[in-house]
Amino acid sequence: MENHPAKSGFLKTFVLPLNRFGVGNKILFMVLLIFLCYAVGLSLVIGVTSFNNLALVTKNNLERMAGQLSARIVKINSQSVQVALSMETNYIIVQQLQRLVNYGPYYAGDPSQLGRPIEDSEIIYAFQTQMEISKQLHSLQSLNNLNCIGMFLISPFNMVPEAGPALAIFLDQKALYVTRYAWKGNTQDLKTYRIECGKLQFPGPDYFDISSVYALPPEEFYADNRFEMVAGAPESAVLTEPWESSKEPCSKIVFRNDLPVIRTWYPVNVLVANPETFVDAPTPSAVVVVEKVLDGEVLKTLQNDLGVDVGLAFQDTLLITSITKEKSPQALSKNQTLALGERNYYYQAKPVRFSEKGRPDLTAVTMSPISELTALTKTLFFQIGMLTGIAVLVTALLIYFTIHRIVKIPLQGLMNGVRSIAEGDMEYRVHIHSPEDELGTLSSAFNQMGAEISRKSVELEDVNRHLRASIVELRAKESDLSKTKNYLNNIINSMPSVLVGVDSAGLVTEWNAAAEKVTGIPAENARGKALDLVYPGLISQLEEVYKTIQEKKPYKAEKLMSWVNDETRYSDIMVYPLVTNGLEGAVLRIDDVTSRVRIEEMMIQTEKMMSVGGLAAGMAHEINNPIGGILQSVQNIFRRISPDLQQNILAAKEIGMDLGSVRLYLQKREIFAFLEGIRDAGQRAAHIVSNMLNFSRRSHPHCEPTRLDLLLNNTLELAAHDYDLKKKYDFRHIKIVREFANDLPEVPCMPTEIEQVILNLLKNAAQAMMEQNDPLKTPQIILRLRAEGKSAIIEVEDNGPGMEEKIRKRVFEPFFTTKEVGVGTGLGLSVAYFIINNNHQGTMAVDSTPAVGTRFTITLPLSGRAS
Amino acid sequence: MMETWPKVLIIDDDDIIRVNLVAFFEDENFIVRSAISAETGLQLLCGEPFDVGVIDIRLPGMDGNRFIIKAHEIHPRMKFIIHTGSADYFLPETLAAIGLLPRHVFLKPLKDMRLLIQAVRELIAL
Numbered sequence: 001m002e003n004h005p006a007k008s009g010f011l012k013t014f015v016l017p018l019n020r021f022g023v024g025n026k027i028l029f030m031v032l033l034i035f036l037c038y039a040v041g042l043s044l045v046i047g048v049t050s051f052n053n054l055a056l057v058t059k060n061n062l063e064r065m066a067g068q069l070s071a072r073i074v075k076i077n078s079q080s081v082q083v084a085l086s087m088e089t090n091y092i093i094v095q096q097l098q099r100l101v102n103y104g105p106y107y108a109g110d111p112s113q114l115g116r117p118i119e120d121s122e123i124i125y126a127f128q129t130q131m132e133i134s135k136q137l138h139s140l141q142s143l144n145n146l147n148c149i150g151m152f153l154i155s156p157f158n159m160v161p162e163a164g165p166a167l168a169i170f171l172d173q174k175a176l177y178v179t180r181y182a183w184k185g186n187t188q189d190l191k192t193y194r195i196e197c198g199k200l201q202f203p204g205p206d207y208f209d210i211s212s213v214y215a216l217p218p219e220e221f222y223a224d225n226r227f228e229m230v231a232g233a234p235e236s237a238v239l240t241e242p243w244e245s246s247k248e249p250c251s252k253i254v255f256r257n258d259l260p261v262i263r264t265w266y267p268v269n270v271l272v273a274n275p276e277t278f279v280d281a282p283t284p285s286a287v288v289v290v291e292k293v294l295d296g297e298v299l300k301t302l303q304n305d306l307g308v309d310v311g312l313a314f315q316d317t318l319l320i321t322s323i324t325k326e327k328s329p330q331a332l333s334k335n336q337t338l339a340l341g342e343r344n345y346y347y348q349a350k351p352v353r354f355s356e357k358g359r360p361d362l363t364a365v366t367m368s369p370i371s372e373l374t375a376l377t378k379t380l381f382f383q384i385g386m387l388t389g390i391a392v393l394v395t396a397l398l399i400y401f402t403i404h405r406i407v408k409i410p411l412q413g414l415m416n417g418v419r420s421i422a423e424g425d426m427e428y429r430v431h432i433h434s435p436e437d438e439l440g441t442l443s444s445a446f447n448q449m450g451a452e453i454s455r456k457s458v459e460l461e462d463v464n465r466h467l468r469a470s471i472v473e474l475r476a477k478e479s480d481l482s483k484t485k486n487y488l489n490n491i492i493n494s495m496p497s498v499l500v501g502v503d504s505a506g507l508v509t510e511w512n513a514a515a516e517k518v519t520g521i522p523a524e525n526a527r528g529k530a531l532d533l534v535y536p537g538l539i540s541q542l543e544e545v546y547k548t549i550q551e552k553k554p555y556k557a558e559k560l561m562s563w564v565n566d567e568t569r570y571s572d573i574m575v576y577p578l579v580t581n582g583l584e585g586a587v588l589r590i591d592d593v594t595s596r597v598r599i600e601e602m603m604i605q606t607e608k609m610m611s612v613g614g615l616a617a618g619m620a621h622e623i624n625n626p627i628g629g630i631l632q633s634v635q636n637i638f639r640r641i642s643p644d645l646q647q648n649i650l651a652a653k654e655i656g657m658d659l660g661s662v663r664l665y666l667q668k669r670e671i672f673a674f675l676e677g678i679r680d681a682g683q684r685a686a687h688i689v690s691n692m693l694n695f696s697r698r699s700h701p702h703c704e705p706t707r708l709d710l711l712l713n714n715t716l717e718l719a720a721h722d723y724d725l726k727k728k729y730d731f732r733h734i735k736i737v738r739e740f741a742n743d744l745p746e747v748p749c750m751p752t753e754i755e756q757v758i759l760n761l762l763k764n765a766a767q768a769m770m771e772q773n774d775p776l777k778t779p780q781i782i783l784r785l786r787a788e789g790k791s792a793i794i795e796v797e798d799n800g801p802g803m804e805e806k807i808r809k810r811v812f813e814p815f816f817t818t819k820e821v822g823v824g825t826g827l828g829l830s831v832a833y834f835i836i837n838n839n840h841q842g843t844m845a846v847d848s849t850p851a852v853g854t855r856f857t858i859t860l861p862l863s864g865r866a867s
Numbered sequence: 868m869m870e871t872w873p874k875v876l877i878i879d880d881d882d883i884i885r886v887n888l889v890a891f892f893e894d895e896n897f898i899v900r901s902a903i904s905a906e907t908g909l910q911l912l913c914g915e916p917f918d919v920g921v922i923d924i925r926l927p928g929m930d931g932n933r934f935i936i937k938a939h940e941i942h943p944r945m946k947f948i949i950h951t952g953s954a955d956y957f958l959p960e961t962l963a964a965i966g967l968l969p970r971h972v973f974l975k976p977l978k979d980m981r982l983l984i985q986a987v988r989e990l991i992a993l
Binding site for chain 2: 620621622627628629632633635636640645690
């Protein structure tokens with residue numbers, strides 16, 4: 001499980017990208033990779049081995065050098081030893097020492113003299129000798145490059161038993177120290193004088209002349225030679241070594257300012273006369289001390305000589321090296337490496353022995369920086385790397401060419417074949433290089449395959465051609481289908497009818513634009529909803545819809561009434577079952593036929609009037625004659641009983657009768673009233689007939705342009721004078737409001753007819769308002785006149801009792817009246833309606849609200865009527 | 868004196884109408900002759916001239932229109948008033964051509980015969 005991601009990572013990173021290359025290249029790449037790994041491994045092994053070998057060689061070399069260094073240090077010591085030994089062979093020193101010891105018993109020859117002050121001459125004598133010896137020592141020091149050289153006089157044969165080395169001469173590289181006794185044979189209270197090397201000037205041979213030198217007291221004598229007295233000598237100028245037991249020169253290491261110093265001492269033998277026997281014998285008379293400082297300079301010289309970094313250690317502590325100036329003592333570690341400054345070093349150590357016995361005096365150390373070794377190794381590594389790289393490259397090239405010849409060329413041939421076939425050249429055949437091997441077999445198989453493909457592709461081409469043709473045909477059909485679908489959708493949506501499709505469950509499947517408009521519900525919201533939810537007006541028809549779907553028989557309902565915004569609307573509903581394609585459902589077509597119903601109603605109305613008119617026209621002649629007879633007879637009767645007519649009086653006289661008496665009689669018997677009754681009845685009948693005749697299609701006088709405002713004013717005046725007819729209404733108590741537009745053009749019409757209509761409306765309004773008994777309400781008629789589009793509008797509005805809907809619907813019917821019998825004929829509004837609709841091509845409508853009022857609206861075309 | 872009184876010919880097949888008109892015109896001091904048909908009227912015209920004729924249109928036999936044309940041929944100076952019961956009566960061109968106007972057409976029933984007298988007087992005055 002855990003290996004899996006790593007493996008896939010490896011695949012992704014290294015193997016998969018190879019798929020881009022050819023097989024030959026892949027093999028080559030793998031070979032190169034293997035060789036590269038091999039080269040890297042080899043270089044690493046060689047590098048590490050060589051580094052170790054080099055380290056070993058270096059260490060060996062360092063050890064050998066350390067031996068040499070040790071020998072060189074011993075040699076430096078032997079130089080000091082040589083200097084010490086050379087004292088006994090130095091004539092001047094020996095002579096001077098003899099003078100001091102033999103001839104100038106020097107403070108101690110005579111024990112009786114011990115402790116007594118020393119005479120001035122002896123002080124000067126000793127000084128002279130010290131200067132002679134100093135001169136020799138100085139040159140020896142310079143010659144042998146010694147740091148210090150000194151000489152301490154000792155008492156030979158222990159002549160002064162308690163006296164230590166005295167009358168010392170000590171010369172270091174800074175100053176010369178000389179001492180003298182204060183008392184004879186007593187080393188206590190030694191006086192020490194000092195002179196800096198720069199001031200030192202040895203006195204000439206004539207200096208110690210008696211006459212000149214001895215004239216001075218000893219202290220001034222020292223001062224004259226620029227010596228000054230100091231409190232004590234430096235540490236190195238004191239002899240502490242066990243000189244009595246030393247027969248040979250001895251050396252040891254001491255430290256001055258933390259630097260190792262080789263200190264060599266040796267008692268010098270000179271011939272001294274034995275005070276007892278007076279026989280001269282070589283006797284130790286003075287101890288010579290030599291110091292050689294092993295400082296940085298010495299090491300530098302040694303480094304130059306040996307060609308390796310060197311150092312010195314004392315008892316396993318590294319004291320000084322030629323690498324750094326600073327003295328930073330550090331212990332030598334066991335692993336033979338140490339750190340100096342910022343670098344690491346290998347080191348080797350060898351003991352330095354000044355004598356054959358005892359512990360080693362010093363340790364000689366040689367060092368080599370490790371970084372040098374590393375650099376060397378790197379160079380080596382690089383060289384090996386280069387060499388291996390070249391070898392790998394050459395091998396890779398050899399393999400590449402081999403693979404190229406054996407695999408890649410045949411493969412390339414095969415590839416070309418594949419590519420050619422891929423590009424469509426089915427006739428391509430591969431050249432077979434070697435028919436025996438696998439590639440040869442593959443190539444011949446490939447050629448066979450090519451032939452097969454060639455055959456198949458011809459067949460395929462054939463099939464493709466057929467397919468393409470089919471596709472083109474299908475596309476064309478699809479396009480046609482799409483067009484048809486759009487066309488059908490357009491048809492469905494362009495239809496003014498509401499079209500709704502429902503499935504067998506009564507859910508909406510189709511919803512056209514008209515349906516959206518009527519319900520206000522968009523098609524996408526309506527689809528899938530129950531029909532009664534989205535079209536509440538159809539609830540009453542739901543049963544029929546389901547029935548239609550079940551029985552698969554169309555259903556039709558006409559002029560279904562519904563109320564929309566307090567208005568009666570009529571709809572025709574048709575339900576067609578869907579029977580094709582197994583789609584259960586139905587299509588509903590709903591048409592708003594309100595306007596058609598209204599027109600039909602109007603036409604029926606008009607038709608009624610026309611039939612009345614026709615009837616009237618037919619019988620008018622027959623009725624008018626008798627009516628005429630009645631009316632004219634009554635008129636003649638009235639005339640022939642009138643006292644104004646001369647013939648009447650004459651006729652009465654002829655028969656001997658007084659006309660006045662006749663008239664009185666007639667009056668008494670109410671004959672006049674009956675006659676008037678005949679006349680009124682006749683006139684009423686005549687009026688009815690003439691109104692009925694209005695409905696007939698008779699020829700009309702021409703229309704004339706009329707100012708309707710003047711016409712209305714005129715009519716109002718007529719109405720005002722008409723009030724007294726039977727006192728049914730009183731126009732003077734009615735408030736008349738005129739709302740006339742100013743800009744109304746003249747309207748073509750028949751003024752008398754329009755007057756008749758308006759007068760009728762005004763009378764009706766007045767009569768209606770008389771009927772209501774509301775004293776708080778002022779009766780009011782508003783007369784409006786305005787233009788609207790291509791029509792003139794006349795409105796007559798009253799604030800009377802209004803009408804119920806069922807009455808309102810019938811007001812234009814002929815003979816329909818709400819008035820008492822005898823008050824109205826029931827023809828007034830019918831005639832008005834007929835005049836406006838039929839004679840003027842206008843419209844007439846009535847709106848009414850019970851208890852609020854009634855408004856009649858007349859529209860007349862402005863452009864004149866089309867006859 | 869009597870001769871100066873205008874002479875009126877009334878033709879109407881309806882007796883009550885004719886009798887009433889005759890009575891009314893006589894009371895207004897016109898010389899009145901009446902006929903029940905156009906043919907009878909024409910016989911009367913042949914005997915004597917008339918100033919004005921008050922003619923019904925729907926008559927048995929010859930109708931009023933033709934009578935007026937014939938009468939006009941006999942007495943070109945004679946004037947005519949039409950008194951008809953046909954609501955849809957239309958004044959023919961031929962009658963208009965001999966000077967008849969719409970205001971000379973009276974529709975039955977005529978409530979006030981004074982209108983007729985007035986029209987006749989106007990015609991005579993011309």
